[in-house]
Amino acid sequence: MERTEIVSQILAILEDVAEISPDDVNENSVLMDDLDLSSMEILTVVADLEETFGLRIPEKELRNFVTVSDLADYLAAHAGE
Amino acid sequence: MINTVYELITDVMAKQYPDRVAFRYVAADGKTVVEKTYAQYVQDIRRAVTYFKENIPDIKGKRVGIMSRNCYEYGVNSFGAILAGAVVVTINQKKTWPELEYELGLAEPSLIVNDGIDYGCRPDIEAAYGDKLRPMDAFKDSAPAELVDCVGHDDLMVLMFTSGTTGRSKAVMLSEHNFFTTVECQVKFGDAMLDYKHEHMPEDKDDVLSNFAILPLFHLGTFICLFVWACKGWALNLSADIRDFYRDLGLMHSDAIAVAPMLMEAIYKDVKRGRRARLNGVWNPCGSSAMFDGAMLAELAQQGMMITQVYGMTETCGDGIINYEQDEKHIRAVGKPDDHAEYKLDETGEICIRGGCVMLGYYKDPEATAEVLDADGWFHTGDLARVDEDGFYYITGRKKNIIILDNGENVSPEELENLLSKCEAVKECIVREKGKKICAVIYCGEADQQTVRDFITETNRTLPLYKRMSAVEFSTEPLPRTGTGKLLRK
Numbered sequence: 001m002e003r004t005e006i007v008s009q010i011l012a013i014l015e016d017v018a019e020i021s022p023d024d025v026n027e028n029s030v031l032m033d034d035l036d037l038s039s040m041e042i043l044t045v046v047a048d049l050e051e052t053f054g055l056r057i058p059e060k061e062l063r064n065f066v067t068v069s070d071l072a073d074y075l076a077a078h079a080g081e
Numbered sequence: 082m083i084n085t086v087y088e089l090i091t092d093v094m095a096k097q098y099p100d101r102v103a104f105r106y107v108a109a110d111g112k113t114v115v116e117k118t119y120a121q122y123v124q125d126i127r128r129a130v131t132y133f134k135e136n137i138p139d140i141k142g143k144r145v146g147i148m149s150r151n152c153y154e155y156g157v158n159s160f161g162a163i164l165a166g167a168v169v170v171t172i173n174q175k176k177t178w179p180e181l182e183y184e185l186g187l188a189e190p191s192l193i194v195n196d197g198i199d200y201g202c203r204p205d206i207e208a209a210y211g212d213k214l215r216p217m218d219a220f221k222d223s224a225p226a227e228l229v230d231c232v233g234h235d236d237l238m239v240l241m242f243t244s245g246t247t248g249r250s251k252a253v254m255l256s257e258h259n260f261f262t263t264v265e266c267q268v269k270f271g272d273a274m275l276d277y278k279h280e281h282m283p284e285d286k287d288d289v290l291s292n293f294a295i296l297p298l299f300h301l302g303t304f305i306c307l308f309v310w311a312c313k314g315w316a317l318n319l320s321a322d323i324r325d326f327y328r329d330l331g332l333m334h335s336d337a338i339a340v341a342p343m344l345m346e347a348i349y350k351d352v353k354r355g356r357r358a359r360l361n362g363v364w365n366p367c368g369s370s371a372m373f374d375g376a377m378l379a380e381l382a383q384q385g386m387m388i389t390q391v392y393g394m395t396e397t398c399g400d401g402i403i404n405y406e407q408d409e410k411h412i413r414a415v416g417k418p419d420d421h422a423e424y425k426l427d428e429t430g431e432i433c434i435r436g437g438c439v440m441l442g443y444y445k446d447p448e449a450t451a452e453v454l455d456a457d458g459w460f461h462t463g464d465l466a467r468v469d470e471d472g473f474y475y476i477t478g479r480k481k482n483i484i485i486l487d488n489g490e491n492v493s494p495e496e497l498e499n500l501l502s503k504c505e506a507v508k509e510c511i512v513r514e515k516g517k518k519i520c521a522v523i524y525c526g527e528a529d530q531q532t533v534r535d536f537i538t539e540t541n542r543t544l545p546l547y548k549r550m551s552a553v554e555f556s557t558e559p560l561p562r563t564g565t566g567k568l569l570r571k
Contacts, residue, residue: 030538032551038517039488039546040323040343047324059175060201066542 027069053079087230094119098314106319127225129161141166146190148172150321154217170240171299178202244491252444262437263400267309293335295320337365341489375413400438414473433459504536520552
């Protein structure tokens, strides 16, 4: 999957989970700071991404997700494995 | 009234409710719900007793660590270790290695049953404790033991860690007496749940309730449910990962759910946004952090949810005050003391509790114990409260220097400040709560601000989600200090 497509999936899920307009998000947005997501919301986003991309992200990877770009990098590397 | 672990297992689980469901959980396929009856549970507890006795020589008083996400075997190992004569030590598997190293070093477990998952520092754990690690189902091939009541009622039975104010956690020592004091109070609450249900949902005739347990079992608030729900012959629906909240709740209808504020808010948003269906009929969110928004709670009550608030802490074995008043005036209160324990507000407004629920002390730390337990047996909670004209208590703040987060986790500011001080550009820093975030306040040169920001972002990558510093404030002047030269925190 193209990276731009992955990012747009992330934006769609962010909009659904946390009602954040895609216009307010870019790849460098920090999930907890810029987007003001709670840890619950981040994990709900992760769960929705896992379902969308058909994968399960290992526990220890979770703490690496600080920005939108971190999520996109992981999914680009692992989706469709 | 049931008063011992032995009675709970041999009388209540084995004889009163053997065919009732004790646990449900979603299998690894993510679709199938597995059920375990109390009869199966008792049999496995008996196997675990044999396993621990055979594998820990001279077991009386030795420590068994449990380091796992929520699962059926958590209950089996807890009661198995207790009835083998050991002390159960619950460990937060998601902590960083320095924290785990300290806690395990303090507890000196003879064995550690664990889920084997790498939460970030598995290699360190294996290097240091490899010979003591056992899988959660290690008991499965052992023969069921004949149970005997070997628990001294006032002896140390469970060790649980709580955040200390110096950045090091403290191990709270709890006895069987402590647990069953709390159990008695919470079992009464179970009756109140049934009263509510009969009044508001008369068409539903099923009085065997279930509790969705997604908050971690290493916390007292969830761990105590292993006792309380079993007393009723009710079920715990276990969820191992907050990521699976909606999936698991959707697969396992639950009546009650213990919630941290972030879960209460998630439930509230679902109700507001017309997504209540995915909560699958849950009607009793039970919160225990005392700082909820009253209007939100009142609205949920109007929407047909029974709102419960429990004020308690690890040091009081989860006991304290419980509130299930649904009227708008009192819904935000933590409740009204009853006579099962003694309560007072001292001259500073701090809540003090005395009674059977109060811990034995902090493990190997008499000094810290003396700071909170006075000579007359009063436990000083560190929480400040006011009392209204009807006798209801409201938490107004904290005396102790601890940040209690939206997800219910406690964080010591000093621990984060120590991490920040490793950045050379940081001249002074304090960490405090701001809004619902952890905020780092930094004194550094203006030109260094970006360096510090980057340092914080990188530091956050090493921390569990809940501990991350998500707000930063900069000061170009030294931070204000108290008269005695300490950095001012407020």
